[in-house]
Amino acid sequence: MNLPNLKEARKRTEKQVEEKQVDYNLKETFKNKKYFLRTYGCQMNMHDSEEIKKFLEMLGFVETNVLEESDLVLLNTCAIRENVHDKVFGYLGRCKHLKREKPDLIIAIGGCMSQEENVINEIKEKHPYVDIVFGTHNISDLPRLLLEKKEKQEIDVYSIEGDIYENILYSRDSKITAWVNIMYGCDKFCTYCIVPYTRGKQRSRRLENIVKEVEELKKEGYKEVTLLGQNVNAYGKDLQLGYDFKDLLEQVAKTNIDRIRFVTSHPWDFTDEMIDIIAHYKNIMPYIHLPLQSGSSRILKQMGRRYTKEEYIELVNKIKEKIPNVSLTTDIIVGFPNETEEDFQETLEVVHTCQYDSAFTFIYSPREGTPASLIPDNVTIEEKEERLQRLNTIINQYSLEKNKQLEGKIVPVLILGENEKDKNKVYGYTDTMKLVNIPKKEDCIGKILPVKIIEAKSFSLDGELVMEGVKNG
Numbered sequence: 442m443n444l445p446n447l448k449e450a451r452k453r454t455e456k457q458v459e460e461k462q463v464d465y466n467l468k469e470t471f472k473n474k475k476y477f478l479r480t481y482g483c484q485m486n487m488h489d490s491e492e493i494k495k496f497l498e499m500l501g502f503v504e505t506n507v508l509e510e511s512d513l514v515l516l517n518t519c520a521i522r523e524n525v526h527d528k529v530f531g532y533l534g535r536c537k538h539l540k541r542e543k544p545d546l547i548i549a550i551g552g553c554m555s556q557e558e559n560v561i562n563e564i565k566e567k568h569p570y571v572d573i574v575f576g577t578h579n580i581s582d583l584p585r586l587l588l589e590k591k592e593k594q595e596i597d598v599y600s601i602e603g604d605i606y607e608n609i610l611y612s613r614d615s616k617i618t619a620w621v622n623i624m625y626g627c628d629k630f631c632t633y634c635i636v637p638y639t640r641g642k643q644r645s646r647r648l649e650n651i652v653k654e655v656e657e658l659k660k661e662g663y664k665e666v667t668l669l670g671q672n673v674n675a676y677g678k679d680l681q682l683g684y685d686f687k688d689l690l691e692q693v694a695k696t697n698i699d700r701i702r703f704v705t706s707h708p709w710d711f712t713d714e715m716i717d718i719i720a721h722y723k724n725i726m727p728y729i730h731l732p733l734q735s736g737s738s739r740i741l742k743q744m745g746r747r748y749t750k751e752e753y754i755e756l757v758n759k760i761k762e763k764i765p766n767v768s769l770t771t772d773i774i775v776g777f778p779n780e781t782e783e784d785f786q787e788t789l790e791v792v793h794t795c796q797y798d799s800a801f802t803f804i805y806s807p808r809e810g811t812p813a814s815l816i817p818d819n820v821t822i823e824e825k826e827e828r829l830q831r832l833n834t835i836i837n838q839y840s841l842e843k844n845k846q847l848e849g850k851i852v853p854v855l856i857l858g859e860n861e862k863d864k865n866k867v868y869g870y871t872d873t874m875k876l877v878n879i880p881k882k883e884d885c886i887g888k889i890l891p892v893k894i895i896e897a898k899s900f901s902l903d904g905e906l907v908m909e910g911v912k913n914g
């Protein structure tokens with residue numbers, strides 16, 4: 442996708458960013474003003490929001506969860522499917538209303554949608570009340586944009602990613618689990634996917650900087666890190682420094698932080714050595730999110746996924762053989778252009794073979810500028826919706842079945858906090874990323890404790906804390 446009217450990214454250096462941060466620390470322009478931040482999309486976006494929050498807090502803003510109370514509304518958007526686009530513009534309608542009552546309200550839009558030329562045009566033409574638009578490559582420009590806010594709409598988006606920079610400050614949502622970016626962007630260019638256009642080419646962080654960040658998080662008391670990237674298995678390929686994802690995993694494991702997980706994996710870049718490292722280190726969680734997308738080799742080819750149904754199944758068999766009790770989750774798209782009932786049956790066949798612990802399932806959504814969006818499609822939306830329902834029914838049956846296997850077992854659970862609906866309970870996750878609700882006991886939050894699973898449901902487990910030693914599921 443071409444973004445001819447957008448600026449080219451400037452080179453940023455660590456020093457520039459540090460200087461900016463010192464500068465902004467001194468500003469009190471927005472002291473005690475309230476910001477309302479709404480995040481759409483993936484974990485990458487949630488983590489970007491933690492960076493955005495830090496900048497806002499450095500400028501004196503405090504967070505509010507009530508839109509009507511806010512002096513600044515910021516929408517951190519996602520472009521992966523059309524329904525998010527509709528949600529964002531729907532929400533903007535509410536913000537526009539509020540601005541009529543509060544003319545000083547600042548409205549800002551960031552994230553992946555801001556990187557799309559057609560979205561920018563739509564904002565320019567139909568939403569002049571939006572004050573600031575910034576992109577995924579220049580979050581660090583947000584303080585300047587706020588401090589130098591002009592009367593007219595300001596659009597500051599870069600088409601080219603620029604250098605990655607280190608020492609980013611985050612206002613992290615949790616004191617127990619943390620996200621750690623290991624890379625930005627993606628080079629895979631699956632034909633349906635907009636990410637390589639909105640997030641740019643793959644740029645890996647240097648291994649020593651990632652390990653340092655994990656060490657610091659461990660010192661601060663964090664129990665779990667999630668290594669984040671669009672395709673973590675391709676980590677390091679762009680650096681050509683002689684290391685790859687297996688080396689990174691091993692070095693991070695050696696920090697002895699309690700739990701390590703990673704998202705998202707791409708089957709094409711998943712090597713046997715990576716499986717061996719995951720199997721070897723106890724603190725690497727036996728949890729793998731391995732998007733299938735489709736079970737039909739014909740469709741996979743058109744998606745540009747670079748593997749066949751058989752190769753995918755072979756990889757899953759290897760993973761299951763080497764990592765006992767591994768929890769396997771996936772992403773599946775139904776209704777890719779001209780997907781036949783036979784193609785769909787092949788997807789179901791792979792689901793039966795792999796028996797996923799859970800899955801995110803989507804109806805294909807054409808994204809402007811991607812190759813797949815040009816393919817004429819003869820499948821009706823009703824057919825696609827019906828396939829999605831059939832798929833979900835099977836996925837949910839396996840989720841329940843997998844959860845049932847844990848009934849009566851004692852498993853280690855990292856307790857994250859109080860259950861929002863029932864204050865007498867706490868919730869946490871097993872090392873296979875299963876949600877567990879447990880009656881609350883003193884001082885349990887932030888600890889990994891043995892829990893006996895009492896009852897399994899499709900999407901969660903009920904358990905109780907036990908005092909005896911932990912036996913892994």
Ligand code: 5AD
Binds near residue numbers: 522633635803807808
């Ligand atoms: N339509 C539907 N689903 C999509 N995904 C990515 N692009 C599209 C699209 N155009 C899904 C894929 C991916 C997940 C994050 O979103 O399954 O793994």
Ligand code: SF4
Binds near residue numbers: 627635671707
């Ligand atoms: Fe999109 Fe494919 Fe990259 Fe995943 S691997 S972000 S689906 S292009």
